[in-house]
Amino acid sequence: MAVPRSSHSAPTASLSESRAALLKRAARAAMDYLEHEDTRSVAPSPKAVNALSVFRGPLPPGPTSAETVLHLLDEYGSPATIAKTAGRFFGFVNGGCLPAALAASWLVSTWDQNAAFFVQSPTAITLEEIALEWVREMLGLPVGTGGALVTGATMANFSALAAARHTICERAGWDVEADGLFGAPPITVVVGEEAHASVHKALSLLGMGRNRVVRMPVDGQGRMRANALPHLDDRTILCLQAGNVNTGAFDPAAAIIPAARAAGTWIHVDGAFGLWAGVSPEYHRWTKGFEQADSWATDAHKWPNIGYDCGIALVRDPSTLQAAMSMQASYLALGDHREPADYNPELSRRARGVELWAGLRSLGRSGMAEIVERTSEHARRFAAGLKAAGYEILNDVVINQVLVSFGTPEKTLATIARLQAEGTCWCGSTVWQGKTAMRISVSSWATTKEDVDRSLAAMLKAAQG
Numbered sequence: 001m002a003v004p005r006s007s008h009s010a011p012t013a014s015l016s017e018s019r020a021a022l023l024k025r026a027a028r029a030a031m032d033y034l035e036h037e038d039t040r041s042v043a044p045s046p047k048a049v050n051a052l053s054v055f056r057g058p059l060p061p062g063p064t065s066a067e068t069v070l071h072l073l074d075e076y077g078s079p080a081t082i083a084k085t086a087g088r089f090f091g092f093v094n095g096g097c098l099p100a101a102l103a104a105s106w107l108v109s110t111w112d113q114n115a116a117f118f119v120q121s122p123t124a125i126t127l128e129e130i131a132l133e134w135v136r137e138m139l140g141l142p143v144g145t146g147g148a149l150v151t152g153a154t155m156a157n158f159s160a161l162a163a164a165r166h167t168i169c170e171r172a173g174w175d176v177e178a179d180g181l182f183g184a185p186p187i188t189v190v191v192g193e194e195a196h197a198s199v200h201k202a203l204s205l206l207g208m209g210r211n212r213v214v215r216m217p218v219d220g221q222g223r224m225r226a227n228a229l230p231h232l233d234d235r236t237i238l239c240l241q242a243g244n245v246n247t248g249a250f251d252p253a254a255a256i257i258p259a260a261r262a263a264g265t266w267i268h269v270d271g272a273f274g275l276w277a278g279v280s281p282e283y284h285r286w287t288k289g290f291e292q293a294d295s296w297a298t299d300a301h302k303w304p305n306i307g308y309d310c311g312i313a314l315v316r317d318p319s320t321l322q323a324a325m326s327m328q329a330s331y332l333a334l335g336d337h338r339e340p341a342d343y344n345p346e347l348s349r350r351a352r353g354v355e356l357w358a359g360l361r362s363l364g365r366s367g368m369a370e371i372v373e374r375t376s377e378h379a380r381r382f383a384a385g386l387k388a389a390g391y392e393i394l395n396d397v398v399i400n401q402v403l404v405s406f407g408t409p410e411k412t413l414a415t416i417a418r419l420q421a422e423g424t425c426w427c428g429s430t431v432w433q434g435k436t437a438m439r440i441s442v443s444s445w446a447t448t449k450e451d452v453d454r455s456l457a458a459m460l461k462a463a464q465g
């Protein structure tokens with residue numbers, strides 16, 4: 001970019017010296033940021049957010065020194081971030097970033113690898129392949145399952161459902177990649193009433209229509225009712241959910257999948273965070289049966305705490321994903337390796353497999369199980385504390401999600417607003433089956449019991465007005 005260079009093509013000694021000084025300064029800024037994580041408000045102050053206006057203004061006509069650029073970012077950018085690293089951000093389902101994954105991301109940014117093809121980065125492609133296999137193993141999926149690393153579960157749902165679309169069209173003698181969906185034999189898609197919005201978005205991107213779905217009724221936890229299964233055949237895609245974004249509940253896979261498999265239906269699982277519960281012997285019962293599906297979407301940036309962004313699409317028969325995603329061009333000469341570009345919607349992409357490998361290597365199986373168990377225990381502690389104070393818990397706290405009502409919708413929303421402004425922690429709102437609630441998602445490796453107790457005290461204070 002606008003790094004001033006001499007007329008030589010190679011960096012001069014002084015340029016590499018100033019680059020090293022800049023990187024050290026960036027590292028120091030990052031460490032300062034982490035050092036102050038515990039004393040600042042989780043949500044930035046309105047003053048810090050207003051100060052972001054310094055970034056506005058017309059495109060500079062000429063260069064700015066990299067030191068000044070970094071200074072601006074740290075001085076005005078850092079204070080207006082959401083403080084996620086301290087372990088008291090409970091909004092959405094956001095994990096933290098494991099130290100090994102963070103360190104790997106510093107290094108991988110320095111390497112600047114393009115993870116499209118092996119020839120562009122043997123390291124990135126090798127580590128991605130290993131990490132994908134470790135994920136398969138951790139989730140207990142069939143040997144031979146393959147997939148792609150994408151930005152998130154939205155794109156993982158998209159990618160897996162593209163493989164499903166390919167397979168069903170091919171069965172009907174239709175080449176959907178070549179000829180599109182105009183005039184194609186119809187595909188029926190069955191989803192639960194509480195399917196995540198990203199499944200609908202993926203279906204819309206794939207030309208299968210966000211509203212052209214058969215919706216299955218659900219129970220009070222958002223689980224599909226197994227006895228309400230519609231007609232299923234081999235022109236059908238059934239989308240199950242492992243871990244509802246509000247309640248954490250799991251569709252009854254063991255009760256549904258055998259009949260769906262027998263009918264030749266393609267079974268897809270949106271398991272953005274919930275699938276990881278199966279790593280823990282204590283929580284494995286929730287994910288039992290999901291391994292019999294044809295495809296799975298999950299996120300490593302949620303429960304595994306790999307840092308953004310890292311979604312994973314997995315397909316029992318990876319050749320179907322390859323058929324949906326590969327492209328040809330004369331300059332794309334391929335070797336004998338697994339080429340990510342053959343399985344991904346993208347061509348050029350960042351080497352997120354390196355961070356995934358680093359995080360999983362640092363955790364091991366027991367480390368991942370421990371995150372699941374610890375965060376779920378924290379969730380139960382929140383629920384027990386809120387219930388003891390007289391507030392209604394709307395869900396069965398089966399994993400790391402808690403829904404709490406503080407009374408009327410107005411009271412609940414006012415409590416959330418006060419809590420966010422007070423700054424000890426951060427929770428968002430939701431409407432669960434008609435009831436306004438505060439949603440607590442404990443997904444960060446960094447959350448301690450003390451964080452839970454401090455946050456619980458802040459919640460109870462906010463609820464009292």
Ligand SMILES: *Cc1c(COP(=O)(O)O)cnc(C)c1O
Nearest residue numbers: 152153154196198245270272299
């Ligand atoms: C978070 C989530 C998604 C979307 O994942 P992104 O990584 O934000 O794209 C999809 N489904 C479920 C169940 C989720 O929890």
